[in-house]
Amino acid sequence: MTAGPSDLGVVDRARETELLEAALASGANVVLEGPPGTGKSTLLRRVAARREARFALVEGNAELTPARLVGHFDPALVLDRGYRPDVFVDGPLVSAMREGGLLYVEELNRVPEETLNALLTVMSEREITVPRLGVVRAADGFGVVAAMNPYDAVGTARVSSAVYDRTCRIAMGYQSAEAELQIISQRAPVQSVEWVQRVVELVRATRAHPELRVGSSVRGAMDLVGLARELARSRGVDGEDWQVGLDAALVALSGRIRVDESSTRTPEAIIEELYAQAFGPRPDGPGGEDESSGEA
Structure with a gap:
């Protein structure tokens, strides 16, 4: 998905916008941390629009498996053609990597640990090895941005130190x-x-x-x-x-x-x-x- 004009109504977030743009320009991954309704998604849409970058949204929940994030081989086409690159269906992560876009993971602390592990090499090396497909390298402009509500403990899990070590954090409180x-x-x-x-x-x-x-x-x-x-x-x-x-x-x-x-x-x-x-x-x-x- 891409950001549209209606997404640009960010109010009182000049500092956070500047920090996010600087972090992404430096090649850093970012976690936007704050309670619901503080404009985390709207802020990222604004930044993506300014960069004219693809904006791939992933809803963090227990159903987000590595295959849904990374992608998978189409079973029917595999039977007909075998494991070839043209039968691989890109997930939002690989799609954003190929196009140099932004991958936005909402509710990071609701994502299963095995799925988060698929992001570790991507965040540090800007590449991922997909079995039977090979190495996918990120195009220029690719970045990972995640959001989480630190006050919600229901259905959430502790994010590992390995993920935190690969991200910068921007705290977003309520506006005035x-x-x-x-x-x-x-x-x-x-x-x-x-x-x-x-x-x-x-x-x-x-x-x-x-x-x-x-x-x-x-x-x-x-x-x-x-x-x-x-x-x-x-x-x-x-x-x-x-x-x-x-x-x-x-x-x-x-x-x-x-x-x-x-x-x-x-x-x-x-x-x-x-x-x-x-x-x-x-x-x-x-x-x-x-x-x-x-x-x-």
Whole structure:
């Protein structure tokens, strides 16, 4: 795949862009490390577009075998022609090597160890030996970039020191509140700047709440804004209606946050608490009564 114009909306990442471009130009392999929603994939697409390089994306998971990464001989054609180079089906790694492109491995710490081992020689020697095919050498411009979320322990494995020894690391934290406001404004129509600022405040508060192990990324804020717009339309109320915003927040954020094991509260209860802090208490009047109190 290649990067397109729509991928270039990187906000507040000038430093990381410069570091990544310098690392790749020097021939280094890079790990982009940070929580979800911090723009790791978008950043790499921007850099690939600037380099006019092929961008081969690999989803890191337990199903990523060495054959799926490197490539394989087509069984039917092997029976007919034997093990010849023209019956080898390039995987994303070999394809990127031949074309001098970038191989991007998402969720590096979810990739099986035997598959990661296939990358070691490639990262250090820029070549790989494929049984029955021979040695494949990388064209100029080839590079390996991986991304990982260091805070996610479910379904992940420890990345070996051999991999770390062959990579440079760029840490990517959450962007500023101003940058997240700009990201949301670029991606979705907003009710008002003040209202979206409160949405950003709410989402950022999930990252610092003492009872939450994991907070929401800016993607939660974008979904909240979109949900609120559609709920307000279907209910025939103002887009900044308090209950509409709460319902949108519950739907958009409850699945993204992770409550600490020591807490006895539900994700919904914590979101309601943070929502009231950002938007104020439930207002009085028609449609604004506190339903939990039993008032009609």
